[in-house]
Each structure stands twice: as C-alpha cells, then as structure tokens.
Amino acid sequence: MNRALLIAPQWIGDAVMSQPLVSRLAARGDEVTAAALPWVAPVYRAMAGVREVIELPFAHGRLDWSARRRVAATLRGRFDTAYVLPNSIKSALIPFFAGIPQRIGYQGEGRPLLLNKRLPNPGGRPPMVAFYSALAGGPAVAAQETERPRLQFDAATLERVTAAAGLAPQGYWAFAPGAEYGPAKCWPASHYAELARSLHAAHGLPVVLLGSGKEVALCDEIAAAAPGACRVLAGKTTLIDAMVLIAGARGVVSNDSGLMHVAAAFGIPQVAVFGSTSPEHTPPLNPRAQVIWLKEELQLDCAPCFDRVCRFGHTRCLTGVSPQRVEAALADRLLAA
Template sequence: MYKIVNRKKWLSVLLADNLGRLLSLPWTLRRRSEAVAPETVRSILLIRTAYIGDVIMTLPMLRPLKERFPKSRITVLTAPGAAPLLQGHLYADEVVTFAPFWFYRAANFAEYFRFIRVFRRRQFDLVIEARGDIRDILLLVAPLRSRYKVSYGIGGGAYLLTHVVPYPGLRHKVEYHLDICRFLGCPDKPLDWGLRLTEDEQTQARQLIERLSVSGAFLCAHPGSRLPLKTWPEERCAALYDLLLERFGLPLLLLGGADDQARIERIMAMMQGKAVSLAGRTSLREMAAVLQEASLFVCNDSAPMHLAAALNTPTVALFGPSKSLETRPFSARSVVVEENFPCRFACDESSCHRAVKQDCMKAITPEAVLRAAETLLSGAGRQSGCTGTN
C-alpha cells in the first residue's frame, strides 16, 4: 500500500518497486529479519532532509532513541537550511548536512555523487529514514553499510530495508515519526522536542525587539509558506492584522525570510494600522527566539508554525490544501482555522483544479481568524481545536 496522492508519482513508484523487487530477489530471499537489540547499536543515523517543518516534526524522535539505545551516538542527516535547529540539541551528537537534488532545485547530481562517495565510507549500526520515501531509501539508505535499515514502505523501497515499520493509517506526522521509535521498542515518554535556545540568543532577540521600539507583550504573524497554495490572500492578511491591532492593542511583528519581503511590504501598504517587518532580518534561530517571546502567532501551514509549536507559543494556524490531521501545530496552545473541502484529501498541494482557485484558503475570513485568536488567548484553545468560517 502506497501513501502517495500524485498519480504520476504513484505509477512511477509502483514500476520502480516492481523492478527493484525483481532485481533484489536473490538478496531478499537470503535476508533474515532480526530484532534490533539495544546492545548491538552503538551508532545511529537518522535521515530527514526535507523540509524544515518536517524536520522539526522529526525532532521528538531523538530522546526516545537515546533512551532506548543509551550507548549509541546519534547522527542526524538533514538539509543545510534545517541544520541550525539542531545546534546544541539535547539528544543529537552530530549533524551532517546534504541537500538532495530530488527535493531541492538548487542541488544537482554531481553534489550527490560527491557526498555519497565520502559518506558511504562510514558505518552505522542502525539507519532510520523517517520520511518513508523511495528516493531517500534508494539513494541514501541503500548505499550505506548498516546492520539495520528501518523505515516505512508506503513510499516505496521496502525491499531495500531490513525492517519495515507497519503503517497505522493517517495521523499526525509527529506520531508518524514516533511510531518508528515505538516499533524499535523505545519508551513512550512525555514529548521533548530537544530544541533549546541559549541565553545569549534570547537576550539578542529581546535587544532586537527593543531596537524596533517594541516593549512589553507583542504579537507575531507570518504570511508566507513554502507552497503558494497554502498562503492566505494578501488582502485578507492586511484586514486581519488591522483587526488584531485594534482588538489586542499590542505591537505586531511580521516574520519571514528575504523571499517574503515583497509580500510583506504589499500587505503593510494595504493596512490602516502599523506593523513592523522583520522579513529577511533574522536567522532561523533568531526567528525562534522572537517567537518564544510572542504572546500570539498567526500563520499559514509553514515551517515557522511548527517552530512555534515546538516552542509552545500560542498559535493560530490557517489550513487550506494541506491536512491539519497530519500537520497541524502539535501543541495544546494552538487553534486551527479551516473549511471542510473534501478535495483536500486528494490534493498534492502543487496545483488546484477547482473552479475558484485556492477556494479552501479564500473561504477563511479575517473575522474567523480573530475569533480563533480570542478563543486561544482566553485559554479555551486545544491542539485539536478547529473553527470554520460559516
């Protein structure tokens, strides 16, 4: 069973899997699956290269792995953009960076061959591919020397693994990742993201905020997302931000990367009130430090949303084509605003086939988001909280 929405990708994985199974049949017939015993594991490689938000949702795996395999050294293979999140992480011993060409357009084949030629010399007792993607399994897991190779088979490539994690059905990605740990016998403990900011980083964030003439409590918003279909219309953002300023009477900081600057400038030009833009002015960790200080964060389904959840910042998240069941903020201090469009469950989030493009996002009103913010700050918000616009 494949968990792949895009039909072309589903067919290509099916063909590749059938061919791969046939070619690897002599090896798989000789292979014997053995239990992953803690005493046999001294080195672990955890692979999660795409994307920053997904990497954040992988972080809770690290503590259970460290507790199940206490004598092991844990290496995390991730993309350069996500690597700062693992600086000073409580349970990661090493971070290795690589941007695969199958996920990142700027990467290329030559970089892959240079990387894998060197990296495959290393030996890990246990390799875990957290995404369940045939490309990661074929091109990153298969070339490595490892006694145990573990992942899901729902994205293809199961024949290349020593252990295939059973897929329990659609659930939040944090639980999806933790199910790998449970499969390996890891203890179920209170969730720990392991993400820690230093005192210097927190101090620098406060100083940055003060230089913007902002003192005391403040609100944050992020109007962008990695995928255009997940972004709320700019005029709706402007209307909401004015409502937030009027309702709460607190300064509003707009967060984003350098590629969000033009969008944020257009939004600010539409506003009646005044917001402060930090677009392109903070690193990922600096953004985290600012978010940690915020009284409220409003955003689309995006990497900063997952960062806010990991920091336990009160968050109102707007969902359209993506499924909140899988990727909502994994935090009790959050509320999701969404409308029930059945096509979302068959949407690959790259193209919209409705008569009104991006109808699921456009159906969300600024007033509905404001109500969600009021609900959250009144203490009534829940992780599964959801409000519609009708």
C-alpha cells in the same frame, strides 16, 4: 551506547514532527546525530537529544550520486544504526554507502537492498508524529496528544535575537503568511493586513512578518496595507533566528506551514488557518493552538484537495475565514495560556 544517524526529512514541518522520535531514541540512551539539508538543519539544533547536526551539501530534488558517496565515506564506522525518515531511494543511499550495520526506514519507493529493516508503507496520509516515532520500535503512538514535538532555546538566545531585531520577548505578534506548497494554503494577504491593523490598534504591539526570501513580496503587500503596524523580517533572518522570534512572540498566526509547526513545538498561543490541506494529517500539536478549517462548516466536498492552486479559482476554504474570527480565536488562546 547505540550511535544513531537520523536522515532528516527535507521540509521544516516534517523535521519538527520528527522530534518525538529523537526524544524516544535519546531516552533509551542512543547518541543521535541528525544529517539534514541546510534549510532544515536549524530545527535539529533546537532539539534536546541531538548531539550533532551534519549539513548535507545536496541540491533539492537531485540525486547527487557522487556527493552522497563522498559524505558516506566520512561517516563510515561512526554509526551503528541509521533511521531514514524520507521515503525516497536517494535518502537511503548514505547509510548504505557508509556501511551502517542497521538501516531502518519504511519500504518507501522500494528499498530492499538499501534498508535491512523495513516497515510497511501505511495507507493514506497518516499522522506524521506517529509515522516517524514508529521507526524507534516499541509500542505505537496511541494518540498524538501524548507525544508532541518540542523545541527549545535558552533565555540568553531569546534575549539576544529579539534585542538584535529591536524587539522584546512577549512584546510583539508574529505572522507567517506564506507556505512553500502554494497559494491554496495561504490565507489572503488582505485578511492578514486587516488582522494586523486590529491587533496593533488594540494592543500597541508590532506585528512581525516572517518567512523566506520568496515571501518578501507577500509580506511587503501586507505591511503596505497595514501602515505602521508591521515589520517585515521575511528574507532578513536566518531560519534559526526566525525560530527564536517565534519562540519569543506573544502569539502567532499562520497558514499550515513549517513555521506553524515551529510555533506549536514552542507551545506559543497560535491560530492556524487551513485551506487545501488537512489538520487531521498535519495539525499543530500544541494545547495552545486553535485550528480554523471550514470543510464541515461550508460543506466543502473538495476539501482537503492537497492542490497547490485552487482548481475552482475561489479558495472559499480560506477567504471565508474572517480576520475577526482569527482575532477572537487568538484572544481565546491567550486566555487559555
């Protein structure tokens, strides 16, 4: 049996996109351990095929040279192969310091000494599932539809977490209105509020607002503009519980974000509103998903800009998506389910 260490990416969405790689490795008999930063580790705890999750004690953006050496010392002799998913130099240090015999990753930032099997860097912004899955070798991913991320929780976990939140599975909507990357990815709060009011009036179900502590103010703004319709759980749940709440929702509405990919991996009916980023690069890989992106419809030559803040100050790619359009798309996804 090949003992494999997977060095995980630092973003939730990218972590979700690595699940097909885990599936490939597990299917051929590899014993997979994921080494991940604390805010990403819960994603791997919801992946079949991951035997163990090691939380890495590093701060975002820091080299932490000494800490990486200490962690590597605890891993020496435990693994035969390392798969390094991020392209940075620092992400390849632990497998190198640990003396893992086979260290696989992309050329990245120039890592000839750290990795002994290097794939050439692809041009542009490739689909992330194929990007990660290629590290396993074998045939390339021909189409994203044939290999999409999947996460899972057992029924007992779903019942426990929803009950603790005073909810019932399939008895609420979930919105994820934030995005770590910046406001150019965020559908307006006023639009979320209008949609929440309409869904609550039509179905009588609460709308749960999810996100990190950084998104509490945004979620409070949405809830205040939709009196009685919303429950703000942003900043009040762990990531693992937020994932469970997404898995139990009747439907999900979000921006292009990590929680969008979580919803896709659970196969939840969802609508994803794209602005500055491109669904050609990071779509929700879910047959129950509907993407709304106005690039062609509004002939937006600036899209995708991948900016954090709209350089023109209008964010037409987002403000032009009406709440009524999102509600109709969500209704369509529910019927398709």
